[in-house]
Amino acid sequence: MRLGRFNVLGLVGHGGMGVVYACYDDQLDRKVAVKVLHREVVREQENARRRLLREAQAMARLSHPHIVTVHEVGQVDDMVYVAMEFVRGQTLDAWVQQSPPWRQILAAFVQAGRGLEAAHRAGLVHRDFKPQNAMIGEDGQVKVLDFGLARLHDDDLGEALASGIAAGTDTALLLRPLTRTGVILGTPGYMSPEQHLGLRASAESDQFSFCVSLYQSLYGDWPFSTESFQALREDAVQGRVAPPPPGSPVPARVFKALRRGLMADPRARFASMTELLAELERDPGAIYRRVATLAATAVIAGAGGVIATMGSAGVALCPDARAELAGVWDGECAAEVGAAVRAKAPARAEEILAVVEPQLDRYAAAWVQLRNDACRAHAEGRQSARLFDRQTSCLEQRRAALDATVDAFALVEATNLDDLVQTVAGLPSLATCADVAALTAAIPPPEERRLRVRVQQHRETLARAEVHEHTAQTRLGLQLVESVLADATATTYEPLLAEAHLRKGACRCATGPRRRRCGRSTRRWRRRSGRVMRPWRR
Structure with a gap:
């Protein structure tokens, strides 16, 4: 089978909007991932086509090591496809199921956070970040994908329209809301309170979804009740975050950062992904662990010269x-x-x-x-x-x-x-x-x-x-x-x-x-x- 000029090698995965195939680009001699509409579950063909085009536009605006690269967008008959960089690896969701140490999980999510950080700098909001929308490659590199629900920051909307982009053309799909005001858009378990309430999403909404994803991956459970959708929604809107499970090795400082990122009021969260990531990476205990290691080395060596080089012993x-x-x-x-x-x-x-x-x-x-x-x-x-x-x-x-x-x-x-x-x-x-x-x-x-x-x-x-x-x-x-x-x-x-x-x-x-x-x-x-x-x- 062929999709445009690509030879289809096999099915990689599928979601609510489309399916992804591994393909071979014989013109450029490279393997690519090609996403096409999932026709069986998409009712509004034209609306779904616009969503896929908008995803391509969103990702094409970005060039970052932690965001999947878009190569091109094409159309065959009434089918639209997006050809993207092929990542050899698995989703963060599947990788976490292998129970890696918490420090590795945190490091992987920090990489994903860098991708969101770059998207926000470019004026984009993902609006549907979750572990299934990030891939970890065989080399350990994490990349964010599926910007299908992305749109420009509200602050950038007027500037883009003023630059002469016509809101009715395909090139401006990124600027146009595809749902009426008040319609929920996203994945419920990861949605921010403002998304639950049908309000417009922002970079702070991505921060909330990121913290839900990291909480779930670190602690193996949700930060909110999952007894019903209504219970989850109420907990999220009221800012009721469950405490970490007993015996968790994850430091309290990490939970505190997540709790702030999960505040119901967007203004109470971190000012940016940059600040959130800095707090997650902060490890005061690392300095003291190095001190303890140096002190132990000096004792084991038992050499006066080692002690002398330390100056005033432990003071320095x-x-x-x-x-x-x-x-x-x-x-x-x-x-x-x-x-x-x-x-x-x-x-x-x-x-x-x-x-x-x-x-x-x-x-x-x-x-x-x-x-x-x-x-x-x-x-x-x-x-x-x-x-x-x-x-x-x-x-x-x-x-x-x-x-x-x-x-x-x-x-x-x-x-x-x-x-x-x-x-x-x-x-x-x-x-x-x-x-x-x-x-x-x-x-x-x-x-x-x-x-x-x-x-x-x-x-x-x-x-x-x-x-x-x-x-x-x-x-x-x-x-x-x-x-x-x-x-x-x-x-x-x-x-x-x-x-x-x-x-x-x-x-x-x-x-x-x-x-x-x-x-x-x-x-x-x-x-x-x-x-x-x-x-x-x-």
């Missing part, structure tokens, strides 16, 4: 820990908190901010100082590895509490701002993380490494749940606690199980008229639990 090796608070509490976060408070309580905003901002600044500065001191003490051999691990664990839990507190400013109702002010003042004490006696007297973490990592992750989750409890977001707090209790393996470590049940009881007591009485009961339980847990310490 330990970078400023303030980088670890990027996205937790920094200038950008302070601006977001200020904007949230001014929007919720304009009359009291300056009064509230004058209290909370200095407190958050002091807490962050103290955290950075303790983190730096711990790194230096460990690198210089003044602190054992066991004590360093416990101090780091304590500080990570405090950072999680700080992170959740800052996030709460965008989530709480205006009536709960006073509770949030008290939560800031009552952030967990950092002094405990510097108290050697307290750290050594605490119940030791599990010996098995993987279990120890999971317990630490769950303790950070419980720290976040406590913040939700104090800010009247008990439903979110209970969801986080239940995710911990659902991990049957991690809760074999009895201290974690006790901590989770305590937090669950506290969250339940934080609602309704029984709040004050439950608070007294919880304090009594804490005092009693101290005596119960002494045998574990021994």
